[in-house]
Amino acid sequence: MVDILREVGMIERALDSMSNIEFKQIDLARGQYLYVVRIYENPGIISEQLSGLIKVDRTTIARAVKKLEQKGFIERRSDPTNKKIKHLYVTEKGKQIYPFIIRENSHSNDVALQGFSEQEAQQVHDYLVRIRHNIDHDWNFVKHGGKRQY
Template identity: 60%
Template sequence: MTDILRDIGIISRALDSIANIEFKEYDLAKGQYLYLVRIVENPGVIQDRLAEMIKVDRTTAARAIKKLEAKGFIEKRMDNTNKKIKKLFPTEKGQKTFPFIIKEHHYSNEVALKGLTNQEKEQIASLLKRVKENIEDDWNDVKKGKKRTY
């Protein structure tokens, strides 16, 4: 059987590498665009939830958020009811950059799915959703300290 996860990893790294090159002119690097997209789509999201959405640890998310804030793409705002909570919002610069990122995303989707029928596209989407859900369960368990038995 084919090593499906290896192929998924290759696809992911290739698309991430392309995006990092193309987003360099916007001063976005090292996957920062992923964070910006989620913040634009979910204004007011908190850092822990953002890390969970992207499936990275809190330290990695904190570094990316700090860089995006320093570059003026996002801003942190205090929560009105709980001053300990800082919510993340896109700035005007972040909002203006978002459409280009989405255009790149749609283009990459078109390239990746070229030659597939609509039925095949729906099938691969459905199967990948199931794979993602399986991995999310494992990811959550390991993040909570559970050891996997091989």
């Protein structure tokens, strides 16, 4: 069997490492750019939804949100009907860095897909979406206390 997850992991770690170095100039630490982008693209999102988008646990979300809030990139606002629910929004400072993050993402996509036709790039995308959907069930299962059978 072909071990594609090893390749996907190496790609992810390389891109994440480069981003973390480049994003230091805008005061973003390890992986924080991902939170800013998802909150920017989903204004008013709640932590549980963000957890599902990024595929990290609620504790990691809470820690990242707190740090980004302290740095002034995002803010939490109480829900008008249920004060326990906190909606997440990007601040003006967060909005200002979004274009830089997107330019980096676009550049990385262009580099990654060099030599691919549009059709091949679309196929790669479609395959990766299918792989993610295959993994989503296990992620949700384990996240909610389930034990996978190997």
